[in-house]
Amino acid sequence: MAVNSISSNTGVSTPASTSTPATGSVGEAQSSFMKLLVAQMQNQDPMNPMDNAQMTSQMAQLNMVSGINQLNSTLSSALSGFQATQTMQASSLIGREVLVPSSTLQLSEGQAKMGVDLAQSVESLKLTVLDGAGQTLHSIDLGPQSAGLTQLAWDGATDAGAAASDGRYTFKLEALHNGQSVTATALSAAQVGGVSLSNNSVRLNLAGLGDVALADVRQVR
Numbered sequence: 001m002a003v004n005s006i007s008s009n010t011g012v013s014t015p016a017s018t019s020t021p022a023t024g025s026v027g028e029a030q031s032s033f034m035k036l037l038v039a040q041m042q043n044q045d046p047m048n049p050m051d052n053a054q055m056t057s058q059m060a061q062l063n064m065v066s067g068i069n070q071l072n073s074t075l076s077s078a079l080s081g082f083q084a085t086q087t088m089q090a091s092s093l094i095g096r097e098v099l100v101p102s103s104t105l106q107l108s109e110g111q112a113k114m115g116v117d118l119a120q121s122v123e124s125l126k127l128t129v130l131d132g133a134g135q136t137l138h139s140i141d142l143g144p145q146s147a148g149l150t151q152l153a154w155d156g157a158t159d160a161g162a163a164a165s166d167g168r169y170t171f172k173l174e175a176l177h178n179g180q181s182v183t184a185t186a187l188s189a190a191q192v193g194g195v196s197l198s199n200n201s202v203r204l205n206l207a208g209l210g211d212v213a214l215a216d217v218r219q220v221r
Contacts (some may be wrong), residue, residue, distance in 0.1 A: 004011070015081070059102070086202050087202050090204065093195070096191070098221070099221070100190065100216050101218070103180055104188045105129065105170060106189075106208050111155050112156065113151070113156075114171060116150050117172050118149075118182060119183040120147045121144070125174070126139065126173065128143070130169060131164075137158045138158050138164075145175070151219075151221075162216055171186060182193070190209045193206065194203050
């Protein structure tokens with residue numbers, strides 16, 4: 001058989017990255033507010049002075065704004081630390097192979113790895129390998145498969161009985177249950193070459209696939 005199916009449930013949990021909000025100066029806000037309040041008191045109508053309720057309300061508003069700014073500053077520091085930790089953890093993946101959503105297939109020395117993530121168990125899973133022109137090189141029905149992630153492999157054999165040349169190909173999957181189509185997410189296997197932080201997101205540089213978000217990794221092998 002040209003394509004092998006290897007069940008696996010080992011995954012990696014990777015939280016999504018968060019941004020770092022900018023905060024203003026609490027001291028400047030308090031100073032401006034107090035200057036405005038003093039100016040209001042100095043220029044108020046002696047016959048209709050500002051009452052305590054008005055002053056209390058304005059002070060409460062200042063305290064609320066100050067509290068929000070202080071909370072944002074605390075969260076900003078915490079999120080920056082979490083992001084740095086996440087980047088360091090991701091660096092341990094360099095040199096490892098991961099599965100990410102993609103239909104790209106890299107054949108090297110007569111071997112190619114990929115995977116599928118099934119929404120539910122299926123009675124039939126068909127895999128088709130396509131060349132650069134979109135023509136079918138090899139197709140096979142892999143039979144019943146369980147829900148979840150399953151590793152697949154292709155040995156480069158074509159339907160014509162020849163061996164495909166090393167290079168990049170694509171593949172598609174068709175999954176059926178009771179005659180109905182089932183969602184089958186194609187997964188490409190690629191080696192992690194580096195880790196970067198871009199747009200407040202930890203990203204992996206994958207050979208042949210480019211930059212992919214850490215959160216998109218479905219499995220580490």
